Amino acid sequence: xxxxxxxxxxxxxxxxxxxxxxxxxxxxxxxxxxxxxxxxxxxxxxxxxxxxxxxxxxxxxxxxxxxxxxxxxxxxxxxxxxxxxxxxxxxxxxxxxxxx
Numbered sequence: 001x002x003x004x005x006x007x008x009x010x011x012x013x014x015x016x017x018x019x020x021x022x023x024x025x026x027x028x029x030x031x032x033x034x035x036x037x038x039x040x041x042x043x044x045x046x047x048x049x050x051x052x053x054x055x056x057x058x059x060x061x062x063x064x065x066x067x068x069x070x071x072x073x074x075x076x077x078x079x080x081x082x083x084x085x086x087x088x089x090x091x092x093x094x095x096x097x098x099x100x
Contacts, residue, residue: 009061016043034065041074052094
């Protein structure tokens with residue numbers, strides 16, 4: 001991944017962390033409460049508004065906030081709700097009705 005991609009991921013992650021409840025914060029460490037199931041779905045939808053992503057891309061942004069398993073579960077629930085679809089060729093998820 002290019003350094004630009006890493007910077008964008010770091011920026012996205014900071015935006016997500018700012019919305020979560022902070023339980024500890026100092027100069028070296030910030031501890032937040034991981035998103036609940038509904039919050040995680042919304043975070044994933046917000047990420048997919050930017051561009052289609054596969055589970056690995058989403059997990060790279062949400063590392064230590066949500067497990068791979070929780071991300072997959074949320075994506076499949078969003079698919080069941082008709083909010084996202086998975087491109088079978090690329091394995092990327094995208095929001096229904098948005099062409100990126």
